[in-house]
Amino acid sequence: MIVLGPLFAVVLVALTALGAVVLWLGELGPARAVVTAAVRAVVQLAAVSLVITAILRAGWLTALFVLLMFAVAAVTSARRIGVPRAVPAVAAAIGAGVLPVLALVLVTGVVPWRTIAVVPIAGIVIGGAMSATSQAARRALDELKTRHGEYEAALALGFLPRAAALEICRPSAGQALIPALDQTRTVGLVTLPGAYVGVLLGGASPLQAGVTQVLVLVGLLAAEAVAVLVAVQLVAAGSIARS
Known part of the structure; x- marks a missing residue:
């Protein structure tokens, strides 16, 4: 401790x-x-x-707190991207990553339906999806701005606007997953992430701490992958755009 x-x-x-x-x-x-x-x-x-x-004393308060975390994440990400008016679209990208991961781990019972377990897991997944969405959307928008000539050339070749935008911004936006991939690949060899250390300091066995950390890392990777995919699609569709 x-x-x-x-x-x-x-x-x-x-x-x-x-x-x-x-x-x-x-x-x-x-x-x-x-x-x-x-x-x-x-x-x-x-x-x-x-x-x-x-x-932690009431389930409905826990649900409200998780919703609050999600709302703050959406607003924060929208501001970081530079699209403060596109909060709903940004929230859709974050939510697309968060919902399937939380649903899977809770419905299967891998994470117990206890407030003390739900809050930290939800916070970690929401935070990861927020960061991935911010990075992916920023990279995508920056790429479309700096390579606007290539975008117009693609349109001239007959590409639809969305397809042309994806050709330009998709590769760079995918780099938003590099931190999550590197952390997952090197866990235990380079770093001992927070979930592992927290569970260990809480008195659990090293095995239990390791199981918890693996679940968190793989869940984060899945949530961030979905969030990045949706964010790039929304940028290409013009739903996330700087004025």
């Missing part, structure tokens, strides 16, 4: 300062971005910890 106390606070401050100084000296961006992110993480996790304590 992580030891809470004054030293814990000192370590957090030191790590935040390290990140901020590196950004400042390396001219990689504003140092305050690291500080702001760290402060927000502390405040938000403290608030969420208190909220989850109450949520």
Whole structure:
């Protein structure tokens, strides 16, 4: 277990300062971005910890909390892509990845219908689908912008607008899956991801922690693959487009 106390606070401050100084000296961006992110993480996790304590007592509250996470993910992703008015389309891409994964693991009973199990699994899958959607859509839109001439050439050759857009943006958008693929391929050899460490620190056996982490990684990979596919299709169809 992580030891809470004054030293814990000192370590957090030191790590935040390290990140901020590196950004400042390396001219990689504003140092305050690291500080702001760290402060927000502390405040938000403290608030969420208190909220989850109450949520875990009722199933309907858990459902509402998962819906809230999904809504925040859709809005965040839309802003990151640069299409704040296309939240419904972005939500469709994220939802297309999240729903089948959660349905499969819950309906089969692999993940028990208990609030303490549903909330973290849902949060992990939603977060992964959100990141994949953001990256795929951004790459696709950027590619269509920089290679607009090729897009027009494809139209001149008789391609329909959607097919022409897919020819341009699909390959680069698929690169959004690289982080998930690399993490899954190297788990246990390069990294021990959060789910494994969390279950292990919670007192479970290494085998149980490993089983949990495999389920999370494969579920994430499936959710992100579907989310990327739908995001690219929506970009090609013009449903996700920058004004």
